Amino acid sequence: MCPPIVPVSSSLLLSMSFAAGTFSAGASANPLHLMLATVDNGVPNNPLPLIIYPRVGLHEVEEGEEEDIAGWFEKTFAQHHWTPRWRYPIHPYTHYHPNTHELLGVGAGWAEVLFGGDNGRMVTLRAGDAVLIPAGVGHKQVAASEDFFCVGAYPNQMEPETLRDDKSLLERSQERISHVPLPESDPLTGGEGALTHFWHPVAQH
Numbered sequence: 001m002c003p004p005i006v007p008v009s010s011s012l013l014l015s016m017s018f019a020a021g022t023f024s025a026g027a028s029a030n031p032l033h034l035m036l037a038t039v040d041n042g043v044p045n046n047p048l049p050l051i052i053y054p055r056v057g058l059h060e061v062e063e064g065e066e067e068d069i070a071g072w073f074e075k076t077f078a079q080h081h082w083t084p085r086w087r088y089p090i091h092p093y094t095h096y097h098p099n100t101h102e103l104l105g106v107g108a109g110w111a112e113v114l115f116g117g118d119n120g121r122m123v124t125l126r127a128g129d130a131v132l133i134p135a136g137v138g139h140k141q142v143a144a145s146e147d148f149f150c151v152g153a154y155p156n157q158m159e160p161e162t163l164r165d166d167k168s169l170l171e172r173s174q175e176r177i178s179h180v181p182l183p184e185s186d187p188l189t190g191g192e193g194a195l196t197h198f199w200h201p202v203a204q205h
Helices: 056-062 069-079 167-177 194-203
Strands: 022-024 032-036 046-053 082-088 102-108 110-115 121-126 130-133 139-144 149-155
Touching: 032 121, 046 194, 056 069, 056 102, 069 082, 069 102, 069 149
Parallel strands: 022 121
Antiparallel strands: 032 046, 046 130, 082 149, 102 130, 102 149, 110 121, 110 139
C-alpha cells in the first residue's frame, strides 16, 4: 500500500517509513511531506520529514516575476539565508549529508529520485519543484531527462559533506545529524510555511 501524501494544511504528522512507490510532486499545488525516519542499511534518514513544494518556481515564472526558474530559485534561496552552491543533476548513487539540511530547486527537465535509501520512496520531480531534504536522508537520481538540473542550497553558508550508504559510518552520522540546527523559518517564504508546519512540531517531541 502506498503511504498517504499530506498537504500543508493538515496538522497530522505520520510517523512511518514508506515502501517503494512513485508519485508525482506536481499532483498537488500544496507542499507535501514524506516521513523517512527509519534507518535503511547505512542510510540514517531523519525524523524530520522530507518536504516537497510542487511547481513553486514555475508559478513565479508564469506570473512574469522571473525569466528563468533557476534564477528565481537562486534569488529566493539567498534572500532567505540558504546559500546557492551549485547547478547540477543529483548524484546517481545513494548519498546523504550528515552536517546540513539541503534545499533543491529543479531548474529544468524532470527526474525520478529515490529518497530514503533502497527501501524508500521514488518521487518524480519536474521543473519548478523544490525539495527540502533533512540532514541524513538518502537520495539518488534514478532516471532523468537530458536537460534536468537542480539549484542546490544550504542554510547559513554551510558546506555539505557527502557520505554514501555505509553501515560503518552510521552511528557517527546519527550523532552528527542530531546536532544539525533547526531552521527558524521556511526557505521559500522567509517566514512561516511548510518547514515551520512540519519540522517544528516534530523537533519539539
